Amino acid sequence: MQVFNAFFKVLRSKLGIVLIYMIVFVALVVVMTFTDTASGMFEQERLSICVFDEDCTPESAALREFIGKRNDLRELENDNDTIIDALYYGRVDYVLTIGKGYSAKLAAGDTDGLFESKRMHDSYSTVYMGQTLNEYASTVSAYIAAGNDISAAVSKAGDAMLKDAEVTTISFDNSSGGALSLRSSFFFRFLVYVLISLTMSTLCPVLLAMNRKDVRYRTDCSGIRPNSYTLQLFAGSIIYIFLTWIVLMAVGVFMNGGMFEGMQLIAVLNSFIFMVFSALLTILLSSFSPSINVINIITQVISIGMCFTCGVFVEQSFLGESVLAAARFMPAYWYMRVNRMLDGSETYDGSLITQALLIETAFVIAVGAVTILIRRIKLSDTSALIAGRVRA
């Protein structure tokens, strides 16, 4: 068991990376859970506005009423110091003075110098308020030009401008009754990234260290059989990956607030299959003996690329058809389909879940077969060695 023990001793040097991934993962899930719970609805921002009406006509009153529907009207003493204090201390955001002759000017189609305004700084909201007032005056003017009298024009302009744009917010909440809680849903979603990144960035360097040219040469000179060496490395890899998965599942149980049960176990099975896929992909990658820099690049490309295109970082419903069509050739897509059906983002379909799990398993078998093939090609050197001996 010397190779097996050495595997874990070498792995020990990668423990820091494991911990970083775990902490970042848990933090990400917690932050995303709280962020999403707080962002359930859309509401237009309301400003605190003080209106001084020096015109005192029905039209100026209509403007005041229009402003009050979208904002909070505040009363202030019409004194310059008081206004500046109120703006400075944020008691009001905007102070509007409707000038004398407002109604007459508007009726004559003159929209210049209708109002005066005071504001503390050009925030987005106050600039938007100024634009709204200009738009209101232009609309009234347009209705008058179209042949309406001023009272009808003011009324129509007010109605037209108060029409709300329809805003739809998309929530990841499982209000539609999925098997996974919001937090568990996020947990299993980001698990894809963690499993593949963690496996590739820790297991691959260890396998490379164990198979480093000079070290392997010295090992081959010893009495250990090549099959035993490979078997011990394989056993070490499997146990490490399995332990990592167990720890991650324990984190999942903690986040779930209890043991996974019922339909939630499908998510556990889903993650198990993906874990095996990640492990085999890592073993396959290490078979090519790349440098550490190359491993880092490949890890980033595969993990981030797969997560972006398969709906881990961006909801599948936001992704284009062409992206999703390409994503179907990656196991993470099917993993996410299962997850989405379990958290209620998609309609639950038992047969589709089975199909997705089988496709994932097919990916596992395919990568496993390629890995064995590559390993056999590598081992053919040994066969040639023995064949050479027989010939001799």
Place this chain on the structure above:
Amino acid sequence: MKNTVVKIDNLVKRYGELVALDHFSLEISEGEIFGLLGPNGSGKTTTINCLLSLLSFDKGNIEIFGKKMAPTSYDIKKDIGVIMQNVAVFDELTVYENIDYFCGLYISDKELRKQYVDEAVSFVGLEDFLKFRPKKLSGGLLRRLNIACGIAHKPKLIILDEPTVAVDPQSRNRILEGIEELNRNGATVIYTSHYMEEVEQICTRIAIMDKGRKIAEGTKDELKSMIRNTETVNIELIGLTDDIKAKIAELPHVYSTEYDGTKLTVCCSGGKHNLIRILGVLQENDLGFGRVYSELPTLNDVFLEITGKALRDDADSAKKAAPHEKANKKENFR
């Protein structure tokens, strides 16, 4: 009569058209420190790889400890220790863990292993660095760790492939003393090096290889007696004319004269009074001289005379060696 530890018989190894080993034969007896010398690309490493069954060969036979060596001869491999030119240790493990790992590939008993590892640590003097990782060690300490990893399991046959490359004189001396101590403790040693003075210092018998063939074998004195040169006379002088140089060249036993303007070098083969005769010629011609010294042939002279003075790492050699290196890489590592 001592037992034969290594017997290589008529070994042939080809890399395509390049013949790396050309009917190479060798016998090494128990308790020897056997030096394997040869210029770059002469076949030393190929011989060692074949010996360790890490490389197949086309013809011939190898026996170690009286048994035929094969890739599956794990019982034989258990008694062999290998120390390569490159430091082959794990950067991720400490000094102790590295020695323990490589020792553990041969010794499964924990108690015995611990004892062996402690002895190896003490042998190479790494007691103060047990918890250091290799990257924290100096070049000399790394070499010592490399040696400890190769000898911790107390092998009967130790193969050292240029173990002192890029090592300072103090560390080199320590390593050489260690090899002699291992030999005194009963290990048979095969030692390859480019440093002739090292080989001359520690090896009891030497084989010189070139172009895959063994071109000379014997003790230091036997090898020295094989070459033409028996004495090199050096005389510091100014104003040597071609006439006087020609007179010296015509003296009995003189076969080569070289003059660079300040020093005359005369190579002699045999004869007892070469120096007196040469100085006589100088006196006859009223020519003064400074320092005079005579040198007996060294292993370096033997090596250069036998293998020639032409560079081996020139473009042609590199071209020829390329397929050999490539094939070596492919075949060596499983």
